[in-house]
Amino acid sequence: MKDAPPHDVPRTEPRQSWTFSNSVNSEIRRAAATGLYDIRGGGSKRQLPHFDDLLFLGASISRYPLEGYREKCGTGVTLGTRYAKRPIELKIPVTIAGMSFGSLSAHAKEALGRGASAAGTSTTTGDGGMTEEERGHSDKLVYQVLPSRYGMNPDDLRRADAIEIVVGQGAKPGGGGMLLGQKITERVAGMRTLPVGIDQRSACRHPDWTGPDDLEIKILEIREITGWEKPIYVKIGGARPYYDTTLAVKAGADVVVLDGMQGGTAATQDVFIEHVGQPILACIRPAVQALQDMGMHREVQLIVSGGIRNGADVAKALALGADAVAIGTAALVALGDNDPVWEEEYRKLGTRAGAYDDWQEGRDPAGITTQDPVLMKHLDPLAGGRRLHNYLSVLTLEAQTIARACGHNHVHNLEPEDLCALTVEAAAMARVPLAGTSWIPGQSGY
Template sequence: MAKDPRTIRPAATFPPHVVAEIQRAADEGIYDIRGFGARRSVPSFDDLILLGASMSRYPLEGYREACGTDVVLGDRFAKTPIELKIPITIAGMSFGALGANAKEALGRGASAAGTSTTTGDGGMTPEERKSSEKLVYQLLPSRYGMNPEDLQKADAIEVVVGQGAKPGGGGMLLGLKITERVAAMRDLPEGIDQRSACRHPDWTGPDDLEIKIRELREITDWQKPIYIKVGASRPYYDTALAVKAGADVVVVDGMQGGTAATQDVFIEHVGIPTLPAVREAVRALTELGMHRKVKLIVSGGIRTGADVAKAMAMGADAVSIGVAAMIALNCNRPLYEDDYAAIGAAPGACAHCHTGRCPVGIATQDPALEKRLDPEAAGRRVANYLNVMTMEAQALARACGKSHLRNLEPEDLAALTIEAAAMAGVPLAGTGWIPGHSV
């Protein structure tokens, strides 16, 4: 007997994945925890296009005319700003969330490409410091692994106020990833689930943060640039307050940014997309007369050289990648497929960073799994990926007639959807109309 299509059609409000989650919650009585980033579709850099040169603009010849990519971060106050060959940095991912081999590989790849990598929560490992020519040390609410010696060893300090995947929330590290070494670095009991604080214990606002930043500068003799990282919720105000507190660099992380472990409801329902976050951060810096003086790094869903070029055209000085860097290491590659199946995942759709059972040896502390990741080979893949992104961005900048990536500007952009035009503050393609602006 044929099924009646009227009775088997799923409801828009309750599609199969929502039904399955309600039933799982009812069975288990605990919220869902996972890694990676948002699965929902939001307006992104894919909804913008670059306007290549033709009659009204003069393009550059890719084989004969240079297009610069260097960037200096931290020259507002720091005596020793960071000088990078490319404007693509590696975001903070902790030792604990990732294994030692993965951290070393990221350092190797970043150094080969002429850029920086970042510690993440939990402190600095010797492998990471040795392999990273430029290393940014993250200071988070947990203070895990924080000590003056490592602050002085770092090339910059990033004060993490929030993260794009979970603005207003703290990190998680489940007990099965808290090995003896991880526990010792974080001063935690081995094998016990850890949940980081959602706010710093040393301040309640920008005035207190300004005092803390001065303490950090004194500890490091004013040598190290100080970054402030915020999750994108109210980026206009957060950027302005970061400038007031004395930041050399502001890092704005959109909701497409990833995480090692947090509640699924946070990942999908808190924060705003990267696209409007860039525009609002640039607006704050411009109104304060600090655009290009306080540098802006944008993260959250950056994947290609096109994303880099578009972010910089919107006003960013650099970008940062996390999930994409993990994918370059081998994350979600179709290897060890039986191990993916064993944790209920599949290559290309795995978000089981929190379990410590990463089949390709990246997000794990299991020695047997870690051996699957060769830090030298993985570092070369990361360097290759960073170089490809840079060449893609250069090709697009030359097509727009720019001799340096930082010369890209909003006039080089148009939007393909009304939503993207409104969020990015650039005209809808083929028109001069920016939604919300008078014509």
């Protein structure tokens, strides 16, 4: 037997298992103690290939840049040009994604409408129907038709400026959402025809159709109800973007909305958010390829969402072939969600600013993801609308700056050739060359 090492020999620093990390072990202990799966809001928190893994190739000699203070760079986009009698004209290529009343407070919905209208863009209802706060303050409002059909009625379909049929969502493709009883007030219950204070779960699929042929019938029904005036969007989660985009277009969609797994949700199982779907970076080019293969690129518009944070993200999505982007989580942050000004209150909830995701509990001190009348007063809709307008303006200016630097007089003239990738994974997903090479992983001929 060997002698034991002397006490003065330094010990190796204990190592934490990467597989069984502190957060993983904490979840195992929580599951063992409760027997319940974890529910939360937000999007995926794992590190994923994203727009940060792409860089623009600004103009020098081979490209001629535009002068930012003298030469214009357009940002407008028209959505619904395929069949709709009244397509939507937006001043900027950034829209507000669907977030429901019930999940959000009435003040938050009003603030979203105010900010979007001031910026010249649209907002979207989300599940649970249309509120007067949002309709009254939204110049352009997209009305979502979800599997739950909560709050849906033909009159509101006609009052909307566009209709979005939600087939899937990036945070939970193939799954439904949740709204816990503490957020189902009399008003929310009345709009959704639900009992007050009782948990509800949204369905994962539409009750009256099972495939693309039925979707085509549903689109035609909605067109008849709305007199063929409104653009019809179809929203899909980022799972099988090539085939889902193809089928949505064949069913008659004017616009396809593609949502990646970084996109948020009001509440669903954590295991869904982290383990189902694909990053938006992996979804854009297959969807664009589907549109190109059908000769429909730019005729059917593509909106992408899931982790859009700044003007560079907007520009990169457009360069990869999107017509516009949608923001959800970023819009809530702009309103004041997870703001350190509420740090003390977040600590009382057992979390901290920047990490708060228990939106389903309705105790948001920022007054955004709550139905509590006292907490709701923490959000001033006018101030929130101004902040959102400012944020949307910055996104647009940043995207314009990048487009000019690449020699383009419209943000839609950005193209994949303006990009390179920092990682092999991003190069393969975005189908642009790895930086410093001409190599696009996975493509033949290299």
